[in-house]
Amino acid sequence: MARWLLIISWTLVLSGGCNSESTTAALDPATELDAGSTPAPAGCVPDSAEFKSAVQPVLKARCGDCHGTTPNHGAPFSVLDYGALLSDKAGKPLVERVAEAVASGAMPPAGQPRLTHDEFHSLLSWARCGEEAPPYPSSLKASREVFDAPLEAPAGTQRLELTAQGHMVVENTVDRYEHFVFAKVVDRRMFVRRIDVVLDQSRVVHHITLHHIKTGTSDPRAAAYLYAWAPGTGAVELPGGGLSVTPEDRFRIEIHYNNVGGMPAVKDASGVA
Numbered sequence: 001m002a003r004w005l006l007i008i009s010w011t012l013v014l015s016g017g018c019n020s021e022s023t024t025a026a027l028d029p030a031t032e033l034d035a036g037s038t039p040a041p042a043g044c045v046p047d048s049a050e051f052k053s054a055v056q057p058v059l060k061a062r063c064g065d066c067h068g069t070t071p072n073h074g075a076p077f078s079v080l081d082y083g084a085l086l087s088d089k090a091g092k093p094l095v096e097r098v099a100e101a102v103a104s105g106a107m108p109p110a111g112q113p114r115l116t117h118d119e120f121h122s123l124l125s126w127a128r129c130g131e132e133a134p135p136y137p138s139s140l141k142a143s144r145e146v147f148d149a150p151l152e153a154p155a156g157t158q159r160l161e162l163t164a165q166g167h168m169v170v171e172n173t174v175d176r177y178e179h180f181v182f183a184k185v186v187d188r189r190m191f192v193r194r195i196d197v198v199l200d201q202s203r204v205v206h207h208i209t210l211h212h213i214k215t216g217t218s219d220p221r222a223a224a225y226l227y228a229w230a231p232g233t234g235a236v237e238l239p240g241g242g243l244s245v246t247p248e249d250r251f252r253i254e255i256h257y258n259n260v261g262g263m264p265a266v267k268d269a270s271g272v273a
Contacts, residue, residue: 044129046095051082055126058119062108065231073231074206074258099127103134112232149237153194160185161198162253163271169204170266173259180271181213183250191242195227196235201268206230206256210272212243213250223252227272 046055059079060068066075077094078084085095101107103124108114115123117136124134153159162182169176197208207230211223226243227236253271 044131045086046126046129048082050126051085055123056080056082058115058123062113062115062119070203071261072202074204074256074260076260095127099124109230149194149196149235153196154237154239157193159273161271161273162251163198163200163269164253164255166267166269167255168265169201169257169259169268171259171262171264173204173257176257178255178257179252180255181250181252184247185249185251186245186247189244189246191244192238193242194235194237196273197229197233198269198271198273200270201266202270203261203263204257204259204266204268205270206258208256208270208272209254211252211254212245213252216248226251229272 063079066073067077067079069078069080071078079094079098085093085098087094098107102115102120120136125131162180162185164178164180167178167180195210199205207228209225209229210227212226213223255268255270257268259266
């Protein structure tokens with residue numbers, strides 16, 4: 001039997017419940033802060049020298065993929081500029097919104113590496129001018145290393161890309177979910193060995209999901225999840241087998257677009273491979 005690689009290109013942000021607050025959840029969390037997490041004292045101005053030497057490197061490493069110098073994946077702003085962090089956003093300094101998101105565990109988002117104890121306490125202590133940091137968020141602990149797929153696809157596989165093919169993302173688009181259905185992607189029974197993301201206009205792509213519409217299903221919404229991508233997610237590879245697909249099978253990709261930066265006339269061709 002032939003072995004092949006199915007790659008579907010898409011751009012979207014995965015989350016269990018993406019909604020209109022998804023791009024700002026990290027800075028405006030719906031959940032209350034942990035006990036002991038107090039806001040910055042009135043008149044607090046975090047130290048600029050400490051920001052440059054100790055805090056900015058942490059923010060760049062942990063938050064820079066989305067909230068970097070140039071915001072990416074639909075993020076509304078950068079957290080790497082000291083002056084911007086002191087600016088007022090929604091009635092409070094941006095730095096306090098960042099601190100609230102980190103203290104509550106809303107940021108970094110699920111699926112992203114967590115801040116270490118030292119990073120967590122140094123960031124919040126800086127943001128709140130020396131105030132005691134809240135308790136470090138508790139979570140489940142894994143007993144095994146996370147399995148990461150190899151960077152390269154298996155030898156002898158074919159690459160097939162399913163993409164948005166130049167979909168227009170208009171200015172000021174917020175939480176727009178677009179669906180793209182693909183039929184007869186193979187001409188005979190084959191096996192998908194690996195699924196990876198294809199990113200085109202990452203500035204406006206929040207997350208992407210891939211669905212398998214089973215043979216005989218008339219409603220494209222009645223599909224099984226195969227893959228979900230959000231910033232930091234890698235490929236999924238099946239080294240010991242593959243997903244059997246036939247010419248009758250259909251696939252759907254869903255891309256979550258956010259163009260809160262107001263970039264005009266963005267054409268996107270993201271998807272999966």
